[in-house]
Amino acid sequence: MSPVVGRSLELYYIDGRPDGMVTAELFNWTGHVLLFPRTQLSAALARSEASYAGVYLLLGDQNGEPFAYIGEGEDIGARIRQHDVRKEWWTSAVLVTASANKLNKAHVRYLEARLIAHAKAIGHTPLDNLTAPVLPILSEADIAKMEAFLENLLIVLPAVRVDMFIQRARSHRPTAPATPGRTIADPQTISAGGTRFVLEARKHGLRASAVLTDGEFVVEAGSMGRREWTGLDHHTYASLYAELRRSGVLTEQGAHCVFTQDYAFRSPSAAAAVVNGRASNGQIDWRTADGGLTYKDWEARQVAAPEGTA
Known part of the structure; x- marks a missing residue:
């Protein structure tokens, strides 16, 4: 297996503010990403790359949920001026171009179609796109170039706080379809190399299992959760719960509710909140499956153990 190789990403805050315009570029990649708030639309469209061929994302919310639109154009600035400036819901935008304006119409149509399909497959963010465009016909070489471009773009976008393309569903192991009464996976099917944790809420008849593997806290398919969110509506994890239901x-x-597939959470508390349907302390709620240690105590042992003995 080839060793994991890191990537070098450069962020440039154009006006010196983290909430203003920012550009993002990867070393040895021709792509260029510009993120800007709608309040700086005029300044953003005055930049040279705004007249290039590329794809763009309009980001905002509608009815309290994240919402987005994905488009393309040979002059993306003109495209936004002519059409999508009339969309009232968006609050920020991302322009994706290439140095020296190297992308052509077929390239950007391909990228648009692939991004729309990817966003819909993940399902984090509903789209304002009414139709799913068909992939244009490209040469084998051009398809390879655009797939490589897309791979790099999906690395860059989360760095500028665009996470609608992050796939957190996991397939660490084969799983049987969830059925009533099947609360956690058969231990024999658990992927090797990870520590298993269990969360039980006997008052509500809940039982869930998770695996900490490769730095991810993955709740396993078949785990149970509350049927509805009972915590504060404005809590951070209320929107996450709604997203997973949606x-x-x-x-x-x-x-x-039952998890239909493995899902990677950013923290044990995020996972516990979704299972319990309210804000929860995952450091305490999750316990090791073999010894009953809280996640907090288990983690403390890992930190205290000499390197290589944990």
């Missing part, structure tokens, strides 16, 4: 990761089965 995308089908968490679906109703009887009096509870």
Whole structure:
């Protein structure tokens, strides 16, 4: 197996403010990403790259949920001026171009179609796009170039706080379809190399399992969760719970919900909140499956153990 190779990313805050215009570029990549708030639309469209061929994302929210539009054009600045400036819901935008304006119409149509398909497959953010464009016909060489361009773009976008293309559903192991009464996966099917944790909420009849593997806290398919969010509506994880319900990761089965697939959370507390349907301390709620240690105590042991003995 080839060793993991890091990537060098350069962010440039144009006006010196983290909430203003920012550009992002990867070393040895011809792509260029510009993120800007709508309040700086005129300044952004006055930049040279705004007249290039490329794709663009309009980002905002509608009815309290994240919302986005993905478009393309041979002059993306003109495209936004002529059409999408009339969309009232968006609050920020991303322009994706290439140095020296190297992308052509077919290239950007291909990127637009691939991004729309990718966003819909993940399901984090509903799109304002009414149709799914068909991939244009490209040569084998051009397809390879655009797929490589897209791979790099999907690395850059999260760095500028665009996470709608991050796939957190995981397939660490084969899983059987979730059925009533099946609360956690058979231990024999758990992927090797990870520590297993269990969360039980007997009052509500919940049981969930998770694996900490490769730096990710992955709740396993078949785990149970609350049927609805009972915590504060404005809590950070309320929107995450709603997103997982909307995308089908968490679906109703009887009096509870069930995870239909493995899902990687950013923290044990985020996972516990979705399972419990309210704000929860995952450091305490999750316990090791073999010894019953809280995640907090288990983590403390890992930190205290000499390197190579944890």
